[in-house]
Amino acid sequence: MADLFAADPPADGPALPGQPLAERLRPRALDEVVGQEHLTGPDGAIGRMVAAGKLASLILWGPPGTGKTTIARLLADAVGLRFVMISAVFSGVADLKKLFAEARAAARAGQRTLLFVDEIHRFNRAQQDGFLPYVEDGTITLVGATTENPSFELNAALLSRAQVLIVRRLDAAALDALLGRAEAIEGRTLPLTPAAREALVASADGDGRFLLNQVETLFSIAIDAPLDPGALGELLHRRVAVYDKDREGHYNLISALHKSLRGSDPDASLYYLARMLTAGEEPLYVLRRLVRFASEDIGLADSNALVVTLAAKESYDFLGSPEGELAIAHACLYLATAPKSNAAYVAQKSAWRSAKETGSLMPPANILNAPTRLMKDIGYGKGYAYDHDAEGGFSGANYWPAEMNPQSFYAPTDRGHEKRIGERLAAWAALRRGGDGG
Template sequence: MADLFAPAEAEAAVAQTAPLAERLRPRALEEVVGQEHLTGPDGAIGRMVAAGRLSSMILWGPPGTGKTTIARLLADAVGLRFVAISAVFSGVADLKKAFAEAREHARMGKRTLLFVDEIHRFNRAQQDGFLPYVEDGTVTLVGATTENPSFELNAALLSRAQVLILHRLDARALGALLERAEALEGRPLPVTRPAREAMIASADGDGRFLLNQAETLWSVDLPEPLDPAGLSAFLQRRVAVYDKDREGHYNLISALHKSLRGSDAQAALYYLARMLTAGEEPLYVLRRLVRFASEDVGLADPNALVQCLAAKDSYDFLGSPEGELAIAQACLYLATAPKSNAAYVAQKAAWKSARETGSLMPPQNILNAPTRLMKDIGYGKNYAYDHDTEEGFSGANYWPEEMTPQTYYQPTDRGFEKRVAERLAWWEELRRK
């Protein structure tokens, strides 16, 4: 049976049926949008290409920001053979084959750029397997990862590669992608201007997702351009990138904690919403809020801890989504409460003393004496019962004889703690008298 297409025609036919994102893939580094800090003349990649020499590198960035595209264009720009593998689908045998072929091509004067997608998926031993081939120049390694390399990649591998950070695509870059898509298709997107802006916002910085959404819109015959409400009904919003055991999780809880500490109620509520709408476990958030109530509010407002525990009980009782209002209330209470870490500092100092002083006995006057022998040897002797004094305060010594009295807790002059400070100062004055 004869071929339906000649080779050139077959290639053109495949190109026409390829996804829009593939058909729009840049043909040169200067066409890559949103990463000019790397690909521009003064960027790390731009300088390497200008010099005609590449070092091994790790491209770290969110999905849909151009990591694979940049790797392909780098190989073309400096005349390297391009080989791509994915850590999701490849094993040790695939790596050995890639290295053997790279070594053979090197003997013939053709060096290899080995692109490893999702490189963080390789285990530590597999990552170590790259080292000799990177060191002797058999391959120039370009790894791509969406995870923080400092957590996911071996230190030995990181020491042999530059980590280059790709930014999530901003509205300008995403808008440029849509304009290119419209030029390629020869027709505008069937959406109103507000819907176009909503579409860009919903992509959450992912260019591939945006182009896939555009392709979906062009695949149907719409009687009139969609407004934002119509667009929302027609397309699904992209789910925010958030892995509960990875960096996004720690970044957001850190942002929440620091916003609370900085008394920015609006920002704290935003980060709380980011976590809960992305699927974070509400009880995890509540545990962090309870900790914050003791660590950063403390006795400046003792009710902060009560509010957080009440929010936990409310969530246990109501569940989601009704119980999330109680979490938001606790978050706002913490953000607007007076702040003090005096209890936190005091706890750390007291624990340090306890470790250093070992098994020092308390003074005998405050020891319990349940037996005659203990009384005979002085346990509890001359104990001053504070309630029998006029001020309800005896001023007795409660420290081990081998240890001078310490000051761990130093209350601030904020909130309820100001009254605590006044009380402590009054008792100290009575001691001196």
């Protein structure tokens, strides 16, 4: 799994001959890990645990190349735990049983174990449940790493016993720090122009190990003169974003594209799209941002925006470059000229916040399914108003938990299709109040 690195050799001895650059740069202490200061700093969750000398079970959630494995290894060193690492890709039930038995024996001898599980989301639900008794009785302190959303991929029981910490993708400053460390340990600078250096950092897309692997390639070959972005992309066989003389980078351009779309300027939007694609930006990255924009900034004002952007992605997959890039331009222009609304985005944020605050309140019994006799006997489904049988297809029933007042998250604008939605919601609200719905 990808990690972050320091220029010093690892704590267990000097680097071995032929070791990859990434291994030679592996940190020896948590304060040497770059890009994750929100966790490892004095006020971060990990920093506080280390200061207290007590480590809880953790789930480290973040993209590849951001230091999850290294953080786990250094955590074990920092609090004096025995470190054991397995990968869910290559391990099964027999491996887990053996590890648990060894951890229990070590615990009897006074040595607790930090079990690091890489790609923990790849274990099935039953395997995940197998960790629970050993976490609960303190046989192991579990640290799992995942690139997937734990809410969807991990059991609720396991999540309730572990703290989820978000490991961030590395920003440009963190990646540039890694380049500096690599140059320090090699004793020479990279053979790149300033623009190519920025392009190399952008091409890593937040992945520290990928960046260092590319750096190792550059150091391993003879290069007569500093490479510009075009020559760098050709050498590494990877499309690298080109930055113009003003050095406007990857994130500046995607920000400019997003804000031009939001401002309903189709020409400026198309210009920044062209800037990114002609510079060698990955089309699928741009498409991901357009799909996000369709929901965040247009939403129900024109739901076809989401359909069009997804169709553009399918078209690009089907046609490839350069033919498929016309579909991306098509989607870009559609988004720029569509009516704008962030009502769905605001509603989602409000609903998520309310859900976290209200915990696990039960829905009213009348709208619960009752597949068994017992559930029917205790009132599940009793008194449910079937809306299709009501006049106008609207019963006006209350669907909120008894402990909550009805909430209002979604406030449609008067733009695009949302104007009609707003009228419909107003009519239903009037019916709920017992008035004339119109």
